[in-house]
Amino acid sequence: MKLLVKSAQHFATQAHTQINHLRKYTKxxxxxxxxxxAQTVSEITDDPEIIAAAWLHDTVEDTPATxxxxxxxxxSRVVQFVFDxxxxxxxxxxxxxxxxxxxxEHLSQASPAAKTIKLADLIDNCADICKHDERFGRVFVVEMQQLLPHLVDGDERLYRRAERLCSKWAEKWSIPPSSGAAWVEPPALHATRDLFSNRKLQRLFGEMFSARDVAESLPSYDWDISENELLHLLNNSDISVIGLRKSGFVYGYVLLDETNKKPACLKRRFMDAQLVDIDTPLLNVIATLVHHQFCFVSSMxxxxxxxxxxxxxxxxxRMWLFGLITLTEQYMAEQIKLIWPNDKWFKFTSSARLAKAKELKEERERRGQKCDLLDCVQLSDKALILIEDPDYMELFGFSSRREAKTAIKEVESLRNNLAHGQDIISYDWPQIIRMTSRVNETLSNR
Incomplete structure (x- = not known):
């Protein structure tokens, strides 16, 4: 069974390496x-499935794996731990x-083994975060205080260790036990024009596009269908998932294993987290597909x-994603004009980039298009200007300019792929996940 742990180590390492996933502070x-x-968990148990899950515990949450x-x-046992x-x-x-x-609440329903893994995770994260980032460390410690009572069913030794570590930092920073809300609201930022203050466009992109715009019909067959019949159906059509019915209701599904061209993990029941209503906003559909290869759409x-x-x-x-990026770019321009009026933002942009913006402005004006110089500045340049203000670095969730530059390049790459009709899943799926969550939270916090 050591092979299982080795396989989990390899799978997790590949999944995180694929997206160049680094620890935030130590890189x-x-x-x-x-x-x-995994090492901490292995000191508590020699159960290979629990140790494998320790290696895999962030894989679905942070990488394209499902x-x-x-x-x-x-x-099934390992995936249940990872789900928990x-x-x-x-x-x-x-x-x-x-x-x-x-x-x-979700974690409180987990098995003792999953809670043991979570305790090991908390111990490592607490030590790392509190050592490097006092501001977020304070938030983390309060959240850890709130979470620990839900983990008492985990290993007693790890629970005591996590409790001592949490108490150590709480005492150092004078955080009272079980203090109130963990989250400190983002700093109040500059008010924008009505376009953003009333969030009309945000509602448009948040509510107009929904699951019904992208869902395909799910063919379904009786739950008692044989494996040979399933194999025939899956291999002789362009579908890779089939619904399974009991008493007239679709209760589960079966997938085609694309590698072996045979039904994989036969007759799965739906997880609640896989189910969305037909009017569910696309943002939530994306959030579901972060964790699952498929989500299933219910109607009536x-x-x-x-x-x-x-x-x-x-x-x-694609239109929705492009709209989100455009909305974000417009938001950034509005904020820059308010923070640095009368073109005081010039000092944050190179002379070469300014020259290109001026050329574009002249060309647009020649065509009769009225515009500001800032409107002609590239998206990445607008973002780099805006993060000169520390409040915006914090709002966008960046810990360093290097991290910000990487994220900005990702968004610009995604926009270019959208604009030129290129594939956006093979290369941009992690960026889509991060961008949609970050953009929605940023615009919601205005």
Missing amino acids: QPYQMHLKRV FEDIELNFG LTDVSRPSDGSRALRKAIDR GQVAGVISRNDIQKPAV
């Missing part, structure tokens, strides 16, 4: 955190405090449709 490869968590991938490679350890809240659920409350109480990651290529989603 270590992310698998170093996974290694420490629960289906975990189940296919490591089995994966946040279920969505960006639309509200503030960080509300989302954390939802995730605590019956599962009738399916959405896969490949459906993100559809025109409605």
Whole structure:
């Protein structure tokens, strides 16, 4: 069974390396955190499935891997542990405090083994965050205080260790036990024009595009269908998922294993987190597809449709994503004008970039288009100007200019791929996940 742990280590390392996932403060490869968590868990138990889950605990939450991938490679017990350890809240659920409350409730229902892994995770994260970032460390300690009572079923030794570590930092920073809300609201930022203050465009992009715009019909067959019949259906059509019915209702599904061209993990029941209503906003559909290869769409109480990651290529989603980026760029321009009026933002832009912007402005004016010079500045340049203000660095969730520059390049790359009709799933899926969550939270916090 040591092979299972080795396989989990390899799978997790590859998944995190694929997206160049690094620890925020030390810039270590992310698998170093996974290694420490797995090592801590292995000191408590020799159960290979629990240790494997320790390696995999962030894989679905942070990488393009799905629960289906975990189940296919490591089995039902491991995937249940990973599911227990994966946040279920969505960006639309509200503030960080509300989302954390939802995730605590989810984790409170987890098995003792999953809670043991979570304790090991908390121990490593607490030591890292509190050492390097007092401001967020204070937030983390309060959230840890709120979470620990839900983990008492985990290993007693790790619980005491986590409790001591949390108390140490709480005492150092004079944080009272179980103090109130964990989340400190972002700083009040500059008011914008009516376009943003009334959030008309945000509502347009948040509510107009929904699951119904991208869902495909889900063919369904009786639950007792044989494996040979399923294999015939899947291999002789362009579908890769089939719904399974009992007493006239669709209760589950079966997938085609694209590698072996055979039904994989037969007859799965739907997870609640996979189900969305037909009017669910696209933002929540994206959030569901972060964790699952497919989400299933219900209408009038019956599962009738399916959405896969490949459906993100559809025109409605591409238009929605492009609109989100455009909305963000317009928001940044508004903020820059308010913070640095009368073109005082010039000092943050190179002479070469300014010259290009001036050329573009002259060309637009020659065509009769009235515009400001800032309107002709590239998206990446606007973002780099805006993060000169520390409040905006914090609002966008960046810990350094290097991190900000990387994220800005990702968004610009995604926009270019959208504009030129290129594939956005193979290369941009992690960026789509991060961008949609970050943009929605940023615009919601205005």
